[in-house]
Amino acid sequence: MEANGEPAVVELRIPCKPEYVGVARLALLGVASRMRFSYDQVEDVRLAVGEACTTSVEWATKNRRDDSEITVRSSITDDKLTVDIIDDAGEREESPGEQNKESDPQNLGALLITLLVDEVTVTPRNGGTHVKMVKYAGQ
Amino acid sequence: MNFKIDTYNMDSGVPVITLDGEVDVYTAPQLKQQMVSLLESGTTHMVIDLTNVEYFDSTALGVLIGGLKRIRERDGNLSLICPSPRIRRVFEITGLDKIFDIYDNAEEARSGIAALR
Numbered sequence: 001m002e003a004n005g006e007p008a009v010v011e012l013r014i015p016c017k018p019e020y021v022g023v024a025r026l027a028l029l030g031v032a033s034r035m036r037f038s039y040d041q042v043e044d045v046r047l048a049v050g051e052a053c054t055t056s057v058e059w060a061t062k063n064r065r066d067d068s069e070i071t072v073r074s075s076i077t078d079d080k081l082t083v084d085i086i087d088d089a090g091e092r093e094e095s096p097g098e099q100n101k102e103s104d105p106q107n108l109g110a111l112l113i114t115l116l117v118d119e120v121t122v123t124p125r126n127g128g129t130h131v132k133m134v135k136y137a138g139q
Numbered sequence: 140m141n142f143k144i145d146t147y148n149m150d151s152g153v154p155v156i157t158l159d160g161e162v163d164v165y166t167a168p169q170l171k172q173q174m175v176s177l178l179e180s181g182t183t184h185m186v187i188d189l190t191n192v193e194y195f196d197s198t199a200l201g202v203l204i205g206g207l208k209r210i211r212e213r214d215g216n217l218s219l220i221c222p223s224p225r226i227r228r229v230f231e232i233t234g235l236d237k238i239f240d241i242y243d244n245a246e247e248a249r250s251g252i253a254a255l256r
């Protein structure tokens with residue numbers, strides 16, 4: 001962990017498939033455990049990253065892109081953890097009638113991410129999506 | 140992946156699905172399948188025991204909500220056993236602790252269901 005300046009970076013690439021989401025969670029558990037996070041905050045990070053990867057996997061399945069990959073990049077400084085989750089799972093376009101279903105896990109997943117981390121942005125990119133989340137340590 | 144699913148019946152005949160390990164996008168379909176097969180057999184009350192669950196995500200929550208909707212359509216109920224604060228927290232932050240009956244152990248669930256029936 002760097003005291004100041006450039007963050008330390010841990011990058012992981014996983015297949016965009018359900019059975020690999022647990023691998024990303026495990027990696028983030030290791031990363032977050034090294035930081036000044038409480039037990040609950042480490043769990044928050046693990047759950048938020050799991051939800052973001054799950055959403056990527058669900059879109060990959062819908063868009064028939066499950067041969068693609070997810071990149072999970074953690075940037076670590078003394079006071080914050082930034083996690084970039086970048087997929088090539090295709091565009092996230094809901095078909096009419098599929099939106100806002102209460103029990104839709106993707107809505108629940110998005111809600112959980114918002115509640116668990118301090119900042120989250122979701123940006124479409126060429127052929128996929130970039131989710132950036134930030135969690136501040138020592139808060 | 141560390142996951143196990145089993146089903147047994149309480150003395151009252153109410154089925155209990157016990158889960159062990161991580162319930163997520165990979166393993167939640169097994170929970171769904173088990174719940175659907177109980178619903179198809181005519182079950183009106185069901186308990187899901189999360190005592191040994193180590194991780195529970197939105198996919199798993201979605202499966203429980205879907206099951207609860209179907210079982211309430213036939214005037215039944217789906218109860219949870221969830222003593223772990225870590226897992227209970229997922230229900231609390233999403234507000235779902237208010238729509239599920241959540242018990243600390245099998246004994247409490249048994250009494251709670253007996254009072255409902």
